[in-house]
Amino acid sequence: MRSDARRNQARILAAAREVFAAQGIEAPLAEVARQAGVGIATLFRRFPTREALIAAVFGARMTAYADAVDVALADPDPWRAFCGYIETICAMQAEDRGFTDVLTMTFPGAEALECDRTRAYDGLVTLIRRAQEAGRLRADFVPEDLVLVLMANAGVVTATGDAAPDAWRRVVAYLLQSFRADGAEPLPAPPSPRGIYRAMLRAKRRC
Amino acid sequence: MRSDARRNQARILAAAREVFAAQGIEAPLAEVARQAGVGIATLFRRFPTREALIAAVFGARMTAYADAVDVALADPDPWRAFCGYIETICAMQAEDRGFTDVLTMTFPGAEALECDRTRAYDGLVTLIRRAQEAGRLRADFVPEDLVLVLMANAGVVTATGDAAPDAWRRVVAYLLQSFRADGAEPLPAPPSPRGIYRAMLRAKRRC
Numbered sequence: 072m073r074s075d076a077r078r079n080q081a082r083i084l085a086a087a088r089e090v091f092a093a094q095g096i097e098a099p100l101a102e103v104a105r106q107a108g109v110g111i112a113t114l115f116r117r118f119p120t121r122e123a124l125i126a127a128v129f130g131a132r133m134t135a136y137a138d139a140v141d142v143a144l145a146d147p148d149p150w151r152a153f154c155g156y157i158e159t160i161c162a163m164q165a166e167d168r169g170f171t172d173v174l175t176m177t178f179p180g181a182e183a184l185e186c187d188r189t190r191a192y193d194g195l196v197t198l199i200r201r202a203q204e205a206g207r208l209r210a211d212f213v214p215e216d217l218v219l220v221l222m223a224n225a226g227v228v229t230a231t232g233d234a235a236p237d238a239w240r241r242v243v244a245y246l247l248q249s250f251r252a253d254g255a256e257p258l259p260a261p262p263s264p265r266g267i268y269r270a271m272l273r274a275k276r277r278c
Numbered sequence: 279m280r281s282d283a284r285r286n287q288a289r290i291l292a293a294a295r296e297v298f299a300a301q302g303i304e305a306p307l308a309e310v311a312r313q314a315g316v317g318i319a320t321l322f323r324r325f326p327t328r329e330a331l332i333a334a335v336f337g338a339r340m341t342a343y344a345d346a347v348d349v350a351l352a353d354p355d356p357w358r359a360f361c362g363y364i365e366t367i368c369a370m371q372a373e374d375r376g377f378t379d380v381l382t383m384t385f386p387g388a389e390a391l392e393c394d395r396t397r398a399y400d401g402l403v404t405l406i407r408r409a410q411e412a413g414r415l416r417a418d419f420v421p422e423d424l425v426l427v428l429m430a431n432a433g434v435v436t437a438t439g440d441a442a443p444d445a446w447r448r449v450v451a452y453l454l455q456s457f458r459a460d461g462a463e464p465l466p467a468p469p470s471p472r473g474i475y476r477a478m479l480r481a482k483r484r485c
Binding site: 222225226229230232235238242244245246249250253259261270 | 430431437441447448476
């Protein structure tokens with residue numbers, strides 16, 4: 072690829088990430104082209120379909136997210152596996168804001184992404200079940216709680232930034248302690264899977 | 279005040295809140311006037327000084343924030359007082375995004391606001407001390423942790439919005455359980471007061 076083509080591609084990907092995060096993945100591609108400073112024809116030459124663009128923007132991160140659960144599933148200690156997984160994906164989120172998008176957005180229609188997400192979700196369900204069966208994770212922890220952790224972590228990472236770059240680790244450590252079975256006290260009900268799904272579908276301001 | 283003057287005032291306040299939250303309270307007032315769609319002369323006629331504008335945007339919220347700690351201090355049960363206070367200010371934050379600004383920004387030079395903030399801070403320190411002396415709050419909880427709670431809560435509130443409007447309550451309940459003295463396990467160090475202060479000074483995207 073010629074250097075100007077490479078430059079265009081990088082600008083399109085950066086603009087697409089911004090626009091998708093702000094307006095959702097159904098945002099007009101003309102807006103992506105405009106923000107990238109390229110013509111719409113150039114955009115379609117690089118990415119012939121919306122799905123190709125979405126996969127280029129989010130694919131590698133979504134795969135890394137799904138791979139992380141496989142690493143955790145290989146740990147024979149169910150509680151350490153569960154905690155390590157949450158710490159790992161919160162660290163991914165702290166290091167790369169683009170992760171927040173794949174972790175808290177859905178991609179209806181983008182098959183490859185949803186396939187990785189399903190792999191991550193199924194793995195999470197297994198991690199939760201094992202840690203609960205081992206008597207370490209509280210019985211009322213549900214998969215939706217992980218999404219809430221990621222939303223909370225995004226809030227801390229965004230607000231503290233370089234001023235307190237490790238602050239999120241303390242919040243995550245607090246949360247992990249609250250997930251222990253021993254001493255667990257009643258909680259307000261979790262959001263429904265449908266509620267969380269709708270939250271993930273919302274066109275979101277980057278957070 | 280005539281109705282067009284009232285309308286201008288409301289537009290200036292709304293624009294000022296946006297601009298201050300995005301760029302900090304030193305943002306150019308010309309930018310506020312531009313976003314409000316009024317001339318700079320109109321802005322200065324309504325708000326002769328920057329301090330007057332800042333006080334109008336944030337004053338009532340900051341006073342409500344400081345008043346909440348007085349309510350909590352009147353509760354004879356130190357742990358209930360501490361938990362109730364955190365729930366109250368997180369609820370304020372969930373109900374009115376403008377609260378996130380006063381809770382997580384600083385206002386150097388705006389005396390009335392900083393006076394209320396000092397009242398809130400001193401009250402918080404007392405709440406913490408009492409709950410720790412009662413053996414209910416973990417010994418390593420520090421005032422900076424409250425700022426982290428508010429940043430996390432802002433992340434959840436922003437991301438869930440109307441799709442899961444009570445989700446933040448569950449996250450706050452988890453955090454409160456993790457703050458209990460019994461069963462407390464070691465944590466990563468908190469951010470320094472200076473680090474948190476710098477985070478609060480940062481020009482922030484609304485979160």
